[in-house]
Amino acid sequence: MDSGPVAARTDDNSTQERILRAAYDCFEQYGIGKTTIENIASRAKVSRPTVYKYYPSKDAILDEISVRETWRVNSEVRRRLVRSDDFADFLSDTLLLVIRLANENIYIRRMVESIEFQESVISPSSLMQQLQRTWWANMFEQARARGDIATDLEIDECIYWLARAQAMLMLQVASPQIDDAEKRRFIRRFIVQPLLAGSEIR
Structure with a gap:
């Protein structure tokens, strides 16, 4: 029985997971900015060329981790959300929940706090932006069809604005000194309101 290709794929997956696990550990120990490919390769017990076989740069590793962690948070948001017919209320509640859960995730929080990471995900072609489109597009298309969007x-x-706003909200609004009612008011007034029908710039 020929199991070569299957064994090779399993090997590849195992190596890639070791690299990602090593990256998680290094980011936690050294911080995102100070972690090098050499650190990650050493922790994963592989060579630098092996890391580069799977990820062309540290930014590519960060993209992969950000997608995994963001997907995990978004899955939890979907599980907890209560559907509302009012788009502005629903979007405000969704953003508040995303911010709360993301802020509890040490990897997302560390990434958002890294200027290096923020610069790597603002490109429309980044994995993070693609994930944001996957998460928000259906909601906004339905809102557009109902006439809720400017x-x-x-x-x-x-979607691009919301992705940037989420990072800003985690840094500025996620303080435990600000209660949920005040956070929600801020989100509704300054993030959601400018997107709504009737707020068009003439």
Whole structure:
């Protein structure tokens, strides 16, 4: 029985997972900015060329980890959300829950606090931006069909803005000194309101 290709794929998956696990450990120990590919390779017990076989740069590793952790948070958000017919209320509640859960995730929080990471994910082609589109696009398309979204905005613009706003909210609004009611008011007034129908710039 020929199990070579299957064994090779399993080997590849195992090596890739070791590299990612090593990256998690190094980011926790050294911080994102100070971690090097050499650190990750050493922790994973592989060579630098082996790391580069799977990830062309540290940014690519960060993208992969950010996608995994964000997917985990978004899955939890979907599980907890209560559907509302009012788009503004639903979007405000969704953002508040995303911020709360993301802020509890040490990897997402560390990444958001890293200027290096923020610069790596603002590109429309980054994995993080693709994930944001997957998460928000359906909600915004339904809102557009109902006439809830300002007519001078494209859906991709709204999603890009929300991705940046989430990072800002984690840094500025996620303080335990600000209660949920005040956070929600801030989100509704300054993040959600400008996206709504009737807020068009004339």
